Amino acid sequence: MTPTRTTLPVHRLPDVPGRVALPAPAPTPAAPTAPRTPPPLEHFNTAPADEAVRTLLSCLNSGRWARRLAAHRPYPDPPSLLAAADEAAYDLTPGDLTEALSGESPPRLPAGTHGAAHTALGAAVAAYESRFGHTFTICLDGLGPTEAPDRILEGIRSRLANDPEEERLVTADELRRLARGRLVGVLAGATAPEQRTSGT
Template sequence: MTSTSTPPGLARFNDLEEHTALAVLHEACASTAWGKRLIAARPYATADDLYAASDAATATLTAEDLAEAMAGHPPIGRPRSGDPASAREQRGMAGASDELKAEMLELNLAYQEKFGHVFLICATGRTGEQMRDAAKERIGNSPEQERETVRTELGRINRIRLARLVEEDARP
């Protein structure tokens, strides 16, 4: 089914039973629609094929699908206990000052009050200050602008998480 040039993690993912593959994808993105679209397009010959399918699926997510995806993300500055992906991705807040953490908490609450969902940003490689500044800037967006910004950020997060799946063992 998969060629010898297919990365081992991707080959394992291609070979997983559907329910197991959906569980693996749910760890990357909590949107059921996104996961089902990626499953339907298996097998993937290359990581780029998987990323392209992810981008296409992310582009078609409805407002409800986006809400489901965002529900799987903890607020910035409060990674989920026992979730290594969350802690790794939010590393930029780990060494932040108490003042910056308090400011981020206030921004998270104000953002959630305005938009009705968690502030979603691809935190990988960003400092706490960069995340704070992005939250300050984005809180001024219209709901329509912010929905598209969230879609873009979700796509970035999904690609990073899928890259880990391709590079590592695909078993849950």
């Protein structure tokens, strides 16, 4: 005769002396997830038009340039936006250039630069503005702080020899390069400065 086996319910342990069933541990509550911050280009692509225009104006103070770039969103990647910014900058009219230059301030020398360099820069900037009637602009991307003073002074002195039309073309290209550099900073998550200084 086959002995009968007793089957215990799965959820219970047999009543063995000295053995106590432990309760299952309470589930750990899930940590709250932080709201997702979109990458800068995605934010730029989806921002309201007036916000996108304000961002662009912080890179170059030309309303037509900023509105044109904002109107062509979305951009698939940063190089596409930078290429569009360059193209729009090449189309700046003399009036657009005047507007853009009104948002620029003269280049500043790095902290700690010798006083004689500040005096020389002040005199050179005054001579430039007297000749051309607008702020001197220069892009210093890729230069270290110690190289900036010589490049600025050399740039002003060489450009003082330009006629007004030549200087307009040089100035337009420097503004394009400045705008591109500032836009690269925006795409990297930096905040563009409200007060734009040529060379930064």
